Amino acid sequence: MNKRFDKVLVANRGEIAVRVIRGARRLGYRTVAVYSEADRESLHVREADEAVCIGPAPAKESYLAIDRILEAARRSGAQAIHPGYGFLSEREAFAQAVQDAGLIFIGPDPHSIEAMGNKSASKIRMIAAGVPCVPGYQGDDQTDATLLAEAKKIGLPVMIKAAAGGGGRGMRLVHTEDELLAAIRSARSEAENAFGSGQLLIEKAVTDARHVEIQVFGDRHGNVIHLGERDCSVQRRNQKVIEEAPSPAVDEALRARMGAAAVAAAKAVKYVGAGTVEFMLARDGQFYFLEMNTRLQVEHPVTELVYGVDLVEWQLRIAQGERLPMTQDDVLARRHGWAIEVRLCAEDPTQNYLPQTGRVLKWQAPEGAGIRVDTYLRDGQEISPYYDSMQAKIIAWGENRETARMRLIKALDDTTLLGVVNNKAYLRDLLAHEAFAGGDFSTAFINRYFPQERMAAMRPNLRHVALAAVALYLDDALRLAQAHGLSREFIGWHSSHEFPADYRLKWRDAEYDVDVLVHDGHEFSIRIGEVQFQIDVVAHDEHAFRYRFDGVVGYARTARDGDVIWLDAEGQVYAYTDVTLAPAQAAAAGSDGRLLAHSDGKIVAVHVQPGEEVAPGRTLVVLEAMKMEFQMSLPVGGKVITVNVQPGQQVKSRQLLVQVDPAQ
Incomplete structure (x- = not known):
């Protein structure tokens, strides 16, 4: 029988820390948050009964520092530690250190984590337990020559995976032999940086x-x-975007077979607590073991909604030494309805999912029947480059799959996240696609229907630009009225003949010359080139306005940050810069030979040195941001003049990394 505890330290941050803290508090536990200096004002710190700072922003100096977390538990008097997911949640050394300190680890025992933590070792164990596995190589010889030979022996295409981790890091799909060596080395490098081990399978x-x-x-x-x-x-990129329960491809018979295999996998390592056994399900109904995640999953809410359980509550009860609260038959009898979850991330799908940082200007979570939101976001929240890009999970439950899907689309429409580029509109498009709606899709869904070429070609339509001009005009007018104590009825009023205001709005490299003529403060005539729009503003306030266009009333949400106006309207979310009074635009990025960081992050590798001749498109620097690696290059070649960074260095967005003298 485990010793009892009444105070829980949550060794994590963001939405999962908030989720666990609220769940534990609801059950009567006192909670302790830990936080880095970057998270001092974060929501999980405010939600906990107590909070302890454990170090600087980089995860290695805070959320991955075992000794600092244990010291926080000692100082606060917490008797148990919940790891959440990510960070130290699947580190055998952490679980062991918690137990050695006389504390309770709310998760599996160290030996179970160790047994399943390495993909190669766990696969060997699963084969012995009779769990179906994909043919492959999981040996100790990790030389390039051996991995190349084994890949060719298996037969292309092959999947290269980091043995020590998951989440898509250190993972590469290779179709041709000439890609193999580069993919192996790239996966090894990413795995070493993400998990501290470059072992591959x-x-x-x-x-x-x-x-x-x-x-x-x-x-x-x-x-x-x-x-x-x-x-x-x-x-x-082998990272989950949408999750649902149950699966459209699984019937009762297949569910029973897969469930039995998962239970056998868990029993093979004497598993205790919440875990997930992941399988690849082929078109012919055959399934193969991929890995076991020895922790709570990001997507656990869909299971909670469909089965009517609280998995965090179960974790706490099991950690106290209690028996499972339900039998297998009890659980299966509770399955009701369907739930779908999307991951709202600070990333730009149109720029190859480039992570984004910045300050949240406006956040509003959706509400309604069957809607659940797990997040840590709030107005003013700083999204930093040090942690994962996921900011919220939006989940919808319904009596059937279509109800859940439609509710989730509506929930996304009702979600406001302005100030940081994000994937909200992209998620809506995925859910609305006919292949997803029909339930017949695979892991190739995004590459097939939303290839990067299609995403990169997306841009605002002119009506959205026109609405942005309206938003900018209204915001300017409100600020003017507030500054001079004017009534709103004077907004747009003229003492002489009406004349248009000229705006120049910029989105990335595209500039739009917009003529705005306002009558009676609410009737807008907008001209962009040869295109004319008549927009009637029905009502407006600081962050939103209702408008009538072509007889239909719409709703737009806005936020202003200096010269930048954010607009969420008609299924599109874009930020425009007011460059009406700005000087002429400089040459295209990189054409002057200056390689600038595209976001805050850490330099992983530098591949050039001063005096070296480089060709256009060659990788000069590898930058890591939000746990992902980016190969940085220039559109021009020439001689390297200066290299201003070195591996391990933290850099800021738009910091000069390398200077090249462009070839003439």
Whole structure:
């Protein structure tokens, strides 16, 4: 019997820290938050009963520092530690250190984490336990020559994976032999930076398959059950974007077979607590073990909604030594309806999912029947480059899949996140696509229907630009009225003949000359080139306005940051810069030979030195931001004049990294 505890330290940040703190508090536990200096004002710090600063912003000096977390537990008097997910949640050394300190680790035992933490070792164990596995190589010889030979022996295409981690890091899909060596070295480098281990395994790529995982739960009395499946097939860069329960591809018979295999996998390592066994489900109904995540998953809310359970509550009860609160039959009998979750991320899908940083100007979570939002966002929240790009999870439940899907689309429409570029509109497009609506898709869904070429070509339509000009005009007018104590009825009033205001708005490299003529303060005649728009503003305030266009009333949400106006309207979210009074635009980025950081981050590698001749498009520097690596290059070649950074250095957005004298 475990010793009892009443105070829980949550060794994490962001939305999962908020989720665990609120769940524990609801059950009567006192909670302790830990935070880095960058998270001093974060929501999870405010939600907890107590909070302890554990170091600077970089995760290695704070959220990954085991000794600092244990010291925070000692100082606060916490008797148990919940790891959340990510960071130290699947580190055997952390679980062991918690237990060695006389504390309770709210998760599996160290030996279970160790057994499943390395993909190669866990696959060998699963084969021994009779769990179906994908053919591949998971040996100790990690030389380039051996990995190349094994990949060719398996037969292309193959998947290269980091043995020590997940989340898409250190993972590469390779179709041709000439890509192999570069993919192996790139995956190894990314794995070393993300997980501290460059060990790789290689598997036969099962194409056009689905990613289906089983939620398992075990207690210290030998009981292990599963809580059905989640379909996580909609992925980009092997990272999940949409998750749902149940899976459209799984019937009762297949659910029973996959559930039994997952339970067998968990029992093989004497698993205790919440875990997830991930499978690849082929078109022919065959499924293969991928890995086991020895922690709570990001997507656990869809299981909670469909089965009517609280998995964090279960974790706390199991950690106290209690038996599972339900039998397998009890759980399966509770399955009701459908739930779908999307991950709202600070990233730009039109620029190859480039992570974004900045200050949240306006955040408003959606509400309504069947809607759940897990987040830490609030107005003024700073999104930094040090942590994951996911900012919120928006989940919808319905009596059936279509109801859940439609509710989730409406929830996204009702979500406001302005100030930082994000994937809200992109998520809506994914959910609305006919292939997703029909339920017939695979892990190839995004590459097939939303290839980067299509995403990169997306841009604002002229009506959105016109609405942005209206938003800018209204904001200027409101500021003027407030500054001079004028009534709103004087906005747009003229003592002489009406004349148009000229605006020049910029979105990336595109500039729009906009003529704005206002009558009676609310009737806008907008001209962009040869296109004319008549827009009637019905009502407006500081952050939104209603308008009538072509007889239909619409709603726009706005936020202003200096010369930048953010507009969320008609399914599009864009930020425009008012460059009406700005000087002429300089040459295209990089054409002057200056390589600038595209975001805050850390330099992983520098591939050039002063005096070296480089060709256009060659990788000069590798930058890591939000746990992802980016190969930085220039559109021009020439001689390297200066290299201003070195590996391990933290850099700011637009900092000069390398200067090249462009070839003439």
